[in-house]
Amino acid sequence: MKAPLFGLAIAASALAGGAYLMLGGRMPHAPALSGSRRRRGLRGHAESSELKLYIDNDGDLYRSQTTSIINNLKRRLAKGTYDRTLAEKLWGYLAESGAKKYVKDMGGGTWHQVFSVADRKAVAKELNDDFLAEYGR
Secondary structure (H helix, E strand, C coil): CCHHHHHHHHHHHHHCCCCCCCCCCCCCCCCCCCHHHHHHHHCCHHHHHHHHHHHHHCHHHHHHHHCCCCCCCCHHHCCCCCCCCHHHHHHHHHHHHHHHHHHHHCCCCCHHHHHHHHHHHHHHHHHHHHHHHCCCC
């Protein structure tokens, strides 16, 4: 009986320190992590802000996609047919292109492993919020 209690004490001390100790499988109180967090540790804000900065400062992406997205959404605002969900989906295409170009330029693996879906969606939402702050409602 001492082994399970000893293991429980180790797990409790590990949880207090901020780390999860897996004893024979997933602990019921441990949070489920997304794919990118399982693969490479805790991630999120750093990757999404890096991707947004890259997209904002890349001239090729600006000329090829950003200007056409802005013109399209400005037309939709003027006509009154602007839909936030569809606009974020449109910005998501730019975030995907930016992730592909970033990994091609900087290296570091495949684009979908470097920038998770959650990272790209966060960037798309930020780009849409920036657009609305400048042109919008």
